[in-house]
Amino acid sequence: MVKHSVTLPDKKLWENFLLGDSTSFKLIYERSIYDLLAYGRSFCQDQEVVKDSIHDLFVELHNTRSRLGKTDKILPYLMVILKRILVKKLRKKETNRLLDIERLPFMLDICEDETDSDGDDNFVRLKKALDELTPRQREAIHLKYSAGLSYEELSKVMNLNYQTSRNLIFRAIQKLRVILKENQVVVLLLVSLDRAKRK
């Protein structure tokens, strides 16, 4: 897909889209699609369901644009809709009929930097640490760091108030720190063993 040098602010892009501009529609798709795929996949392992939901999201967006309101941040806006569509689809599956949005699983799928061979230990530790968070903490971490949302945007997507979303991140980070700290002992130990071997 063509990569755009993007300078148009979200607000203007969204306005143009609401006015019926098809280029803006495509640009919105290109700017948000990778983040939407990542976000959707975190809720649902079934890739086809995620792709279907994103398809529905954009078709709905296009067909209802005359009734949509303004926004100056498009990605969180789309995330809210995607989450709604996804939950609806998941609920349709029999076992999830009573799926509670609060109890929705959230997988934080981080990927390794292949060029960084020293990162292996760190990576395993971080992955483990993230596994110990609650699903909502993982979701908050994903929105804040991977999707790059502000606390305000994050609180809208997760339907929390501002302070709650800050606390959520804070507690998640606190937990990460403790877990990483515990592991630090192991690291130091490994390093010293290594040194001993070299001697």
Added chain:
Amino acid sequence: MENSPPGNFQELITNSHFIDWVSNPTPESEQYWQSFVQKNPSIRDEFEKARYVVKTLQRKRKAIDDDNVREIWDSIQSDLKPKTDNLKLFRWWRVAAAIAVIIGLAGLFYLNFDRQDIDYSKIAVTGTDVSDITLVMSDGSRKVFTAQQTSFSYSQSGLVMVDSTMLITEPNGKATGSHQEFNQLIIPFGKQSTLFLADGTEVILNSGSHVIYPVTFTGAKREIYLEGEAYLKVSHNAEMPFYVNTNEMNVRVLGTEFDVSAYAEENTSYVVLVNGSVEAQLNDENVLLQENERLTFRKSVNRIEKAVVDVREYISWKDGWMYCNNESIGDITKKLSRYYNLEFVFQNKNAEMLTMTGKLDLRSDYRNVLDVICFSAPVKYTEEEGRIIFNLK
């Protein structure tokens, strides 16, 4: 939290500058954080850890999704309703622009006069007290544009191009016989617009204006109705003279540049001719205007006056300037109130009477403009509940 430098893992990892640096390092941020670690060697460990965590969390699997991205887009496209052909429109836009330029250079003019025979009071919509630029189509439907400035271009086939990006189809676009369909554009205070009519005539509309015009011109003449202020560059067509009708006077042209100001709340209406020649008709009296001349109609005394003026004072608004030549602060603020949609109050009438000469840059924030006024004249202002209160210093 972000005011004092971060001191531990938690503070680092939630610090927005730190996050920005990890995702998008700039030479400045690079230098800042490098020296930050050097100055705080005790937290080096936490620092590296925080950086690693942020970096890893930010990393995205772009490459593996490329096929999905294409696949989803294709499926969306196949489910959308067919769209208008953009390419065709862009071509048409280029032609229209070329005509306008040629006309600007040609300068061929006539003078003549005819009676206004369209009853605009029947066509004019009510509800012109809008806060956004509003286009009223021939079927009465409204399109609202939130930008400060919007441009509209009409094609011969009744398509409207907005800001060279978006297309609207006028429901009764195709002209049938001599019957004309009208569109209306309402520009609220604080906004401006450029309108290219179907004949290539350029109309720059100032704040607080309402213009009525046919979607395409048919018949023996081209006519529009204006309330407010507009700068016109009329495209030349000797077969179809161009008329601007206002409540008090009708202006007839064949290819020329001029400014018409006819605000309902102002005591005077005027036409200023920049280029070419026009004829104005008021009270069954025809007055011929030369370049750099202004024709003023004073409603209260029902009288007309003609004078040679510095046209820049009258047309500079279209380029975002306001030339004042010995103009009273009262008059200046009246124009500013339209341009910025502000309300002015004078606590001291003498402040209103003071005059100024110079150039104001209207593209800047209104506070800058008011500061310039207060710098050049012995006045000061305060803002209270959205109103600007002027007083003597």
